[in-house]
Amino acid sequence: MGLVYKAEYPEMGIKEIHEKVYTELKEKNPKHFVYDLSHEEIAKGENTYYKVLAENPKAYEEELQLFSVKPFFNFINLIFFKLGFEASTSIFLVSIISYVLILLLVFRFLTNILRNQNLAVFITIILSLFKPFLESSRHASPDNLACLLLLLSFYYFIFRKNFLLATIFAMLCIFTRPEYYIFYSFVFLLIFVYRKSLRISVRDLCFSYFYIGSSFFLIQYFNQISWSTLFMNQFTQVQIYPISNPDPFYFSSYFNFLKSNILLEFNGSYFPILLLFITIILAANFNVKNPKLKLYSLFFASIYIAVFIRFLIFPSLVNRMMLGYYLLIILALIYIQFSKEGILKKKNIEINYSS
Numbered sequence: 001m002g003l004v005y006k007a008e009y010p011e012m013g014i015k016e017i018h019e020k021v022y023t024e025l026k027e028k029n030p031k032h033f034v035y036d037l038s039h040e041e042i043a044k045g046e047n048t049y050y051k052v053l054a055e056n057p058k059a060y061e062e063e064l065q066l067f068s069v070k071p072f073f074n075f076i077n078l079i080f081f082k083l084g085f086e087a088s089t090s091i092f093l094v095s096i097i098s099y100v101l102i103l104l105l106v107f108r109f110l111t112n113i114l115r116n117q118n119l120a121v122f123i124t125i126i127l128s129l130f131k132p133f134l135e136s137s138r139h140a141s142p143d144n145l146a147c148l149l150l151l152l153s154f155y156y157f158i159f160r161k162n163f164l165l166a167t168i169f170a171m172l173c174i175f176t177r178p179e180y181y182i183f184y185s186f187v188f189l190l191i192f193v194y195r196k197s198l199r200i201s202v203r204d205l206c207f208s209y210f211y212i213g214s215s216f217f218l219i220q221y222f223n224q225i226s227w228s229t230l231f232m233n234q235f236t237q238v239q240i241y242p243i244s245n246p247d248p249f250y251f252s253s254y255f256n257f258l259k260s261n262i263l264l265e266f267n268g269s270y271f272p273i274l275l276l277f278i279t280i281i282l283a284a285n286f287n288v289k290n291p292k293l294k295l296y297s298l299f300f301a302s303i304y305i306a307v308f309i310r311f312l313i314f315p316s317l318v319n320r321m322m323l324g325y326y327l328l329i330i331l332a333l334i335y336i337q338f339s340k341e342g343i344l345k346k347k348n349i350e351i352n353y354s355s
Contacts, residue, residue: 001025001087002064003074008081018057021087028088045238052240062243065224066233072149072175073142091140098144099137102327103128105151109331112159113339127330132270136320142176147324149173150180154328163200167208171215179310180324181216186302188212194295227313235315258315269317271307274329281333296336303329 001021005012012020053060067074073094080090103124110120127133136143149172157166174181188209191198195205225242228249233239236253239246266272278300286293303325311317319326 001091002060003067004077004081004087004090006064007074007078014061015057018060021060022054024086024088043233043235043238045240049238049240056240059240062241065243066230069178069219069223070142070176071219072172073145076145088140095137095139095141095144098148099133102133102144102148102151105148105155106327106331109151109155109159110334113331113335123334127327130326132319132323132326136323139320141320143320143323146173146177146180147327149176150324151327151331163204163208167211170212174212174215175219177321177324178216178219179314181212182309183303183306183325184212185209186306187299190295190298190302193298231314258312261315262311265311265315265317269319269322270326271304271317271322274326275304277333278329281336285336296332299332300329 001024002017005017005020009017053063076094077087077090080093081087083090085093106127107120107124110123111117114120114123136147149169153166153169153173156162156169170180170184174184188205191200192202192205195202226246229239229242229246231254232247232249233242235257237247282293282296282300286296307317307322307325
């Protein structure tokens, strides 16, 4: 909300923005200001963190920088605000509208794969009740929007054979959730390996990856908060002033947190059960000599390696943040099980970089 007001009213000072945001929040949800100090803390000081932000405009100003690394999400929020919605409403609208669009896109995916609308409708309804999907829709966060853009990039690459539009959606996905850059890097490596079958030239592939890489590094260039400060703020010691006065970072605290949480986080996610289904379906559909087995195995490996690297950087696997990966795995498994034509089918992919 603060970033919306800051963009719309550049002349407004941080004290005015702070007062405007919390006045609106108090009117909308007074219970938001009932603080549970008995809650078990992950990072020291998190129980009183939001109370401090509500009372301290300077701390709130530095807090805003944590959300400036999601420029496309902030841009969409600003559009809804300009359309006449309140700032708090516009943020939730992004999640709700993205939820609906994801379901429509999933249905489109399924009708292309299954050729059976009744079955496609049934599976879409089941996925609409998927717990991480519902959780992300109840939060004013970029999770649903990032998931939508991720799925759009794959839809235009696989079904529409349009590499340019797929690249644009991938860039917007990174502008919404920068950590997806890790996954896209592995996907581009996979495309490079199979470029001849996909009929994509190295030149076009390099151009596309350059744009995606530029999106990520542009965000990092304007980011004022270091990774170490972000890690401490979430997992060890809440940073009231993450820019002007961050606490010292100790690698020992980082490694201790990783060791104590890695199994807990992965077991608390859907990745282990999905890995079981991946193993069963790949084993049931392919033999060792089948070239498709290697491609699909590498794709799933890309997801799990990307998630693991992301965990090393930000050691949390909150299910709503993993929604894009979950849906990709589920849709890929359905594709493997039911699609009659492989992804490597000889068909030109439309690329317009040189035009």
